[in-house]
Amino acid sequence: MVSLERREIISMLALSITFAAIPFLLNFNNYYIFIATTITLLAIIVVAWNLIGGLAGQLDLAAGAYLGLGAYVAGTLLIRFELTPWLGMILGGLTASSIALLIGYPTFRFGIREVWYALSSAALVPILKTLFLLWEDVGGPAERYLPYYSWSFYHLRFSTYIVYFYILGALLITTVLINVLIKKAKLGYYLIAIRDNEEAAEMLGINARKYKLYALTLYSFMVGTVGGLYACITGYIHPSHFDFWLSIQVAVLGIVGGLGSVAGPLIITFILGGLAEYLRTTLGSYVEGLHLIFYGAILMLIILYKPEGVSSWIKTIFQKLKTAIS
Amino acid sequence: MENTILSVRNIVKRFGGLIALNNVSFDAEEGEILGIIGPNGAGKTTLFNVITGFYKPDNGKIVFRDNDITGLPPHKVSHLGIARTFQVSKPFPSLTVEEAIKVGAFKSANQERLVREIVDETLSLIGLNYIRSRHCSECNLVQTKLIELGRALATRPSLLLLDEIAAGLNPFEINELIELLRKINKEKKITICVIEHVMKFIMNVSDRIIVLHHGEKISEGRPTEVSKDPRVVQAYLGVVR
Numbered sequence: 001m002v003s004l005e006r007r008e009i010i011s012m013l014a015l016s017i018t019f020a021a022i023p024f025l026l027n028f029n030n031y032y033i034f035i036a037t038t039i040t041l042l043a044i045i046v047v048a049w050n051l052i053g054g055l056a057g058q059l060d061l062a063a064g065a066y067l068g069l070g071a072y073v074a075g076t077l078l079i080r081f082e083l084t085p086w087l088g089m090i091l092g093g094l095t096a097s098s099i100a101l102l103i104g105y106p107t108f109r110f111g112i113r114e115v116w117y118a119l120s121s122a123a124l125v126p127i128l129k130t131l132f133l134l135w136e137d138v139g140g141p142a143e144r145y146l147p148y149y150s151w152s153f154y155h156l157r158f159s160t161y162i163v164y165f166y167i168l169g170a171l172l173i174t175t176v177l178i179n180v181l182i183k184k185a186k187l188g189y190y191l192i193a194i195r196d197n198e199e200a201a202e203m204l205g206i207n208a209r210k211y212k213l214y215a216l217t218l219y220s221f222m223v224g225t226v227g228g229l230y231a232c233i234t235g236y237i238h239p240s241h242f243d244f245w246l247s248i249q250v251a252v253l254g255i256v257g258g259l260g261s262v263a264g265p266l267i268i269t270f271i272l273g274g275l276a277e278y279l280r281t282t283l284g285s286y287v288e289g290l291h292l293i294f295y296g297a298i299l300m301l302i303i304l305y306k307p308e309g310v311s312s313w314i315k316t317i318f319q320k321l322k323t324a325i326s
Numbered sequence: 327m328e329n330t331i332l333s334v335r336n337i338v339k340r341f342g343g344l345i346a347l348n349n350v351s352f353d354a355e356e357g358e359i360l361g362i363i364g365p366n367g368a369g370k371t372t373l374f375n376v377i378t379g380f381y382k383p384d385n386g387k388i389v390f391r392d393n394d395i396t397g398l399p400p401h402k403v404s405h406l407g408i409a410r411t412f413q414v415s416k417p418f419p420s421l422t423v424e425e426a427i428k429v430g431a432f433k434s435a436n437q438e439r440l441v442r443e444i445v446d447e448t449l450s451l452i453g454l455n456y457i458r459s460r461h462c463s464e465c466n467l468v469q470t471k472l473i474e475l476g477r478a479l480a481t482r483p484s485l486l487l488l489d490e491i492a493a494g495l496n497p498f499e500i501n502e503l504i505e506l507l508r509k510i511n512k513e514k515k516i517t518i519c520v521i522e523h524v525m526k527f528i529m530n531v532s533d534r535i536i537v538l539h540h541g542e543k544i545s546e547g548r549p550t551e552v553s554k555d556p557r558v559v560q561a562y563l564g565v566v567r
Contacts, residue, residue: 196420
């Protein structure tokens with residue numbers, strides 16, 4: 001069994017306290033908390049993506065598909081049967097991972113990897129989007145609204161974002177914890193070995209296909225679960241929840257944060273997520289799209305100077321702090 | 327034979343019109359070091375790839391310790407007790423030396439303590455304890471080859487296939503490697519099949535040698551016998567007029 005080191009327990013506690021404190025720091029401003037909520041949601045997906053993209057090295061671009069599936073499952077069950085989204089989220093996660101397995105099995109069976117895996121996983125987003133657009137019974141082109149409640153834990157509907165923020169915060173910490181534990185366990189080593197050299201890994205007794213499927217199932221379950229919550233936050237379900245831009249964003253943040261690292265992608269998501277919103281509200285009002293140019297430029301600078309991701313920066317900063325203290 | 331650990335029978339492997347292996351049969355005896363030589367393109371590495379499941383043979387049968395392993399995928403072959411190294415190194419650049427060995431050790435132990443024991447034991451056997459926390463991406467050729475050997479050993483195999491492990495090593499390093507392989511063979515009771523071009527190495531280390539040429543086995547025997555076999559001389563040097 002793997003256990004956490006003291007350093008990691010302290011980091012986890014620090015992360016929890018920071019999250020608990022964020023609404024206070026934001027002065028309970030509903031708009032700021034909304035931004036924090038969406039960034040936290042993105043961060044969960046980025047950290048979950050680390051399993052398949054970072055550790056297993058498969059450039060997965062289907063995050064938008066799994067999120068949409070989770071949203072539709074949890075949303076539809078709430079609208080039609082008044083099933084609590086707490087259960088709906090889990091069912092959404094299970095649906096997402098079933099679909100992922102269904103596609104992942106033949107994909108890995110026939111040795112589709114690298115850029116080809118990226119393309120085939122990316123295709124899932126528009127396919128599902130179109131499917132739900134045409135499937136009038138649950139989807140269709142019009143939004144379907146979730147029942148309105150200003151404060152109901154059963155329906156997971158609130159008129160303030162703060163509750164969503166705390167639920168997502170708890171989910172994020174869980175996701176980070178799972179990631180850290182996996183990285184230290186046999187599964188983590190096996191996934192890195194597969195990413196570094198699949199043939200060598202196979203020869204050491206590793207069933208690469210099986211372990212890649214483990215990573216894919218876990219990741220899609222996490223994204224699907226968050227998708228259920230996403231439906232509750234937005235208050236409706238619509239085919240636009242199958243968002244390909246999300247897939248891209250998740251992969252970009254995962255790569256820029258540092259493949260295989262947990263802290264890197266987490267930190268970069270909050271910095272760039274906050275920055276993107278800041279640029280949008282300040283620059284976006286002068287010239288439309290100006291903020292995206294700045295955002296893109298910042299990404300390019302990071303990739304140019306730290307192609308291995310910001311996680312290496314974090315490492316050097318920590319090492320310098322250590323030597324400064326001792 | 328009673329002590330046969332690996333029995334290869336009538337293996338045929340074609341790549342399109344090219345016949346890489348043509349009816350190759352041989353046995354490896356428990357506890358021996360078997361050398362496999364032959365000119366470039368003779369089919370030596372293909373033979374290893376067929377045995378370890380990277381290629382499926384078009385014909386023939388491979389039996390390892392009473393298990394028919396013909397066409398089994400590499401990870402299953404590994405679980406039965408065969409390990410190998412690769413002609414072109416296949417390192418794990420993002421892992422440290424210690425971690426790379428650990429990946430192999432997970433197969434043979436499921437407790438953290440036992441895994442660590444195997445890693446420590448393997449590191450001291452291959453003599454890489456002093457760089458255990460260095461990244462594999464920062465290791466030189468000799469170290470990379472030793473890590474691959476260590477990784478394979480950590481899976482606790484009974485048969486070890488080494489594909490040109492001495493290539494690119496200097497004479498001093500080759501002598502050390504011979505010592506190491508003898509130690510692995512005698513102390514760990516691991517049968518070794520070794521493909522090699524470095525003659526000094528193969529003649530020194532092998533108990534028996536088989537010679538492949540154009541995908542066929544042309545000779546088999548003790549190192550001194552094989553080196554005098556006219557067919558072998560002809561394969562390497564051409565026809566003597």
